[in-house]
Every structure is written in C-alpha cells, then in structure tokens.
Amino acid sequence: MKELKVSPIKHGTVIDHIECGMALKVLKILGLTEEPPEDTTSVIIHVPGSKGCKDIVKLENKELKKKEVNQIALISPDATINIIRDSEVVKKYRVELPDTVIGIVKCGNPNCITNFHEPVEPKFIVESRSPVVLRCAYCNRKLEDVTANLL
Ligand SMILES: Nc1ncnc2c1ncn2[C@@H]1O[C@H](COP(=O)(O)OP(=O)(O)OP(=O)(O)O)[C@@H](O)[C@H]1O
Ligand SMILES: [Mg+2]
Ligand SMILES: [Zn+2]
Numbered sequence: 001m002k003e004l005k006v007s008p009i010k011h012g013t014v015i016d017h018i019e020c021g022m023a024l025k026v027l028k029i030l031g032l033t034e035e036p037p038e039d040t041t042s043v044i045i046h047v048p049g050s051k052g053c054k055d056i057v058k059l060e061n062k063e064l065k066k067k068e069v070n071q072i073a074l075i076s077p078d079a080t081i082n083i084i085r086d087s088e089v090v091k092k093y094r095v096e097l098p099d100t101v102i103g104i105v106k107c108g109n110p111n112c113i114t115n116f117h118e119p120v121e122p123k124f125i126v127e128s129r130s131p132v133v134l135r136c137a138y139c140n141r142k143l144e145d146v147t148a149n150l151l
Pocket of ligand 1: 009014016058080084087088
C-alpha cells in the first residue's frame with residue numbers, strides 16, 4: 001500500500017527533496033511565516049528515504065515563480081519544484097541559485113552597514129555555487145557558512 005502522510009492536492013506546488021530539517025526555513029524564504037498562506041499548506045519534516053531523510057512542503061492552490069523559489073537553493077540545492085495540476089505533476093524543475101541573494105542571510109561583519117538599524121537589506125553576490133560562497137555587496141566580506149547566518 002502506498003504510504004500517504006497527507007492527502008493529495010489537486011492544484012498547487014510540491015517542494016520536494018528539501019534538506020532534512022530545513023522546511024521551516026523554506027517557508028521563511030517564501031515569506032509564509034510573516035504572511036500565513038491562504039490555502040492548506042503541509043509541512044512534512046523528516047521523511048525517511050533511500051538517500052537518508054528529507055523534508056517536503058506542499059502548497060495548495062499556489063504556483064511559485066522561479067525567482068521566488070530559486071533562493072531555496074541556498075539551503076537546499078537538491079530541492080525540486082513540482083507543479084501539480086489536476087492531481088498530476090505537470091512540471092518539475094530543480095532550484096537554481098541566482099546571481100544575487102537579497103534579504104535571506106546576514107553579513108558576518110558587525111561593522112557592515114547592513115548590520116545597523118538602517119533600511120539597508122543585506123545583499124550578496126554569489127561567487128561560487130558548490131560549495132556556496134557569497135560575497136557581501138556592501139563590505140565585500142566573504143560568507144561561507146550560509147546556514148549559520150540565515151536571518
Ligand atoms: N497530487 C499530489 N498531491 C500531493 N503531492 C503530490 C501529488 N503528486 C505528486 N506529489 C508529490 O510530489 C513529489 C514529486 O512527485 P513525483 O510523482 O514526480 O515523484 P517522484 O517520481 O518520486 O519524483 P522525484 O524523482 O523528483 O523524487 C513527490 O513527493 C510526490 O509525493
Ligand atoms: Mg521521489
Ligand atoms: Zn557586509
């Protein structure tokens with residue numbers, strides 16, 4: 001029998017293969033922690049599988065723009081976006097880190113302008129994708145531990 005943790009959705013998006021334990025950060029990146037989703041959203045944490053464990057997020061009646069989701073690559077480079085229509089996966093793509101990252105991680109330099117109470121959002125240039133290396137667009141400091149600096 002097929003194991004079902006939550007009921008299937010008719011239309012929406014499944015974010016699959018999220019790194020284990022990172023689902024809540026994914027919601028944060030999508031802005032769904034400040035502004036709760038309007039439709040049923042399932043967050044499944046610690047799903048065992050052949051390659052260890054993973055998290056999954058299922059968003060009913062929501063289709064995400066590539067730009068919105070690509071920043072997920074920062075914390076889950078293997079995540080896939082599955083668009084569901086009429087209960088079927090009609091489109092699947094892997095997240096891909098964009099050239100710049102804005103407002104998700106903070107700069108490690110305490111003297112950086114983005115760490116003062118000014119309306120300056122952190123902004124990083126993606127210098128390398130594997131491993132992920134970001135460089136602050138304001139103070140030029142290199143940031144290597146992304147997870148430790150998530151906002
Ligand atoms: N109608 C649906 N409602 C909710 N979740 C769905 C629905 N259809 C597929 N999914 C989920 O979306 C993800 C991708 O579905 P798919 O059928 O492509 O699985 P898969 O072949 O295992 O894909 P992959 O190779 O990417 O792991 C899976 O986690 C699956 O459980
Ligand atoms: Mg699978
Ligand atoms: Zn900086």
